[in-house]
Amino acid sequence: MDYHIDAKNRILGRVASDIAQILQGKKHPNYAPNRVGSDRVYVKNYAEVAVTGKKLVQKVYYHHTGYVGHLKETRLEERLAKSPKTAIREAVRKMLPKNFLNQRRLKNLIFVENEK
Numbered sequence: 001m002d003y004h005i006d007a008k009n010r011i012l013g014r015v016a017s018d019i020a021q022i023l024q025g026k027k028h029p030n031y032a033p034n035r036v037g038s039d040r041v042y043v044k045n046y047a048e049v050a051v052t053g054k055k056l057v058q059k060v061y062y063h064h065t066g067y068v069g070h071l072k073e074t075r076l077e078e079r080l081a082k083s084p085k086t087a088i089r090e091a092v093r094k095m096l097p098k099n100f101l102n103q104r105r106l107k108n109l110i111f112v113e114n115e116k
Helices: 012-024 076-082 084-095 102-106
Strands: 002-006 040-044 060-064 071-075 109-111
Touching (some): 002 012, 012 102, 076 084, 084 109
Parallel strands (some): 002 040
16 A cells, blocks of 8 residues: 655654554554555655754764764764655654564655646
């Protein structure tokens, strides 16, 4: 089943939790935790997702390159400006169970470009 979510003016965490539930298959009648759900999620207007409070400035993502002293950090504001897809995908990925199905479930998350 295909779900279409409009992320315009919706809070990032709430959109991500809705998407994570659908990708796990919990909204499907034959849910099984050891299977990838057949549901796909199409997200449109992802660039206009809202964030509450001071999260744009205070939320920090860390990434280590593997070299000594190369701990990189980016703020949510920079990540949303550069690529809002990665910010939403990262939020959904962290809400899914940490197991071997994580990447296969994320393949069912599809971002739709705005049609004009």
